[in-house]
Amino acid sequence: RPGNTVATASTSVEFVDVTRVFGKTTALAGFTLEIKPGELLALLGPSGCGKTTALRILAGFDNPTTGSVLVGGGDVTRIPVNKRDMGMVFQSYSLFPTMTARDNVAFGLQLRKQPATKRRQTAGELLELVGLGAHTDKYPHQLSGGQQQRVALARALAIQPRVLLLDEPLSALDAKVREQLRDEIRRIQTEVGVTTVIVTHDQEEALSMADRVAVMNAGRLEQCATPAELYARPATVFVAEFVGTMNHISGVAEDGGFVRVLGQRLQIDGAARAVGDPVKVLVRPEAVTVRAGGDWTVVGSNFRGATTRLLVSRDGEPPIRADVTVHQAADLPMGSPVTLMLADRPVLLAQ
Numbered sequence: 001r002p003g004n005t006v007a008t009a010s011t012s013v014e015f016v017d018v019t020r021v022f023g024k025t026t027a028l029a030g031f032t033l034e035i036k037p038g039e040l041l042a043l044l045g046p047s048g049c050g051k052t053t054a055l056r057i058l059a060g061f062d063n064p065t066t067g068s069v070l071v072g073g074g075d076v077t078r079i080p081v082n083k084r085d086m087g088m089v090f091q092s093y094s095l096f097p098t099m100t101a102r103d104n105v106a107f108g109l110q111l112r113k114q115p116a117t118k119r120r121q122t123a124g125e126l127l128e129l130v131g132l133g134a135h136t137d138k139y140p141h142q143l144s145g146g147q148q149q150r151v152a153l154a155r156a157l158a159i160q161p162r163v164l165l166l167d168e169p170l171s172a173l174d175a176k177v178r179e180q181l182r183d184e185i186r187r188i189q190t191e192v193g194v195t196t197v198i199v200t201h202d203q204e205e206a207l208s209m210a211d212r213v214a215v216m217n218a219g220r221l222e223q224c225a226t227p228a229e230l231y232a233r234p235a236t237v238f239v240a241e242f243v244g245t246m247n248h249i250s251g252v253a254e255d256g257g258f259v260r261v262l263g264q265r266l267q268i269d270g271a272a273r274a275v276g277d278p279v280k281v282l283v284r285p286e287a288v289t290v291r292a293g294g295d296w297t298v299v300g301s302n303f304r305g306a307t308t309r310l311l312v313s314r315d316g317e318p319p320i321r322a323d324v325t326v327h328q329a330a331d332l333p334m335g336s337p338v339t340l341m342l343a344d345r346p347v348l349l350a351q
């Protein structure tokens, strides 16, 4: 268990109408986001959406063209990097190769002029916290990639940062280690209580780790919500498609906020349409039910462990994906005729 040396006071973070322009590129456009004290927030979005720019501006490596950044309610926009008390972990390991794990972790404390015994003790405690208590005297080249990232995390926490910033910290690791370290980072972050921002382009990583996920697109915030909310109630088509898998199914608008889709009449959230207008409905694979017999055909099948994702098509239309139990999939081999039913909650009407 960590002592007082490890615990941090939690701090809020705010981006207020931040815009960052690089020549002709607008990397961030009116970006506003509030991060709560102690929260683990993921910035998620496709390459080039502005995640790294937002993180760099928060760290102080870059300045907004307009707008401001608040930490703990205070404006830090003009405060230099070394005065912001941010802990950072990058994608590449960035440890000092000639220093042991313990010395790497103690390094930031040395700069802060702490006495040697205190530095050793804090570094030891932090390495214990990240599960490397038995490796304190090893050099980076004697540690695996995952272990090196644990040291980097311990080093970032050593200075008791106001905010912990993680820039794609798991991207260079293989899948198994990535998953382990994901859980570990979450555990450690909860234990330490430090407000944390992680940048990732990996939706699974964001959804599994974060308290809330800020989905970004072309320099703008699309939606910031808990993983469950993002999944169940995406605010935009972009979010609906970026988070999880979606089927696009064609339908026709009916009266009173209903649509007719796959022969069913379903109520739908979304803008009202004129009766008879063609619409597109977005439906998750798990909201599509499959029954044997009918004018659809099973054209593909992807084993996914607990479920199987069937691809089902009719008249050469693009296939609809439906998640079924492995047991059910066994009864529906390729070529089987089937019927599709939608759960009475299509996610969204495409705009």
Ligand code: ATP
Pocket (backbone or CB within 6 Å): 022, 023, 025, 026, 027, 045, 046, 047, 048, 049, 050, 051, 052, 053, 054, 201
């Ligand atoms: P990735 O996941 O690929 O790192 P990202 O979401 O982190 O992408 P940013 O690195 O923030 O995106 O970049 C946002 C946009 O700003 C991109 O179009 C990028 O080319 C541009 N950009 C970022 N930094 C600079 C810079 N120093 N000079 C010019 N353009 C830049």
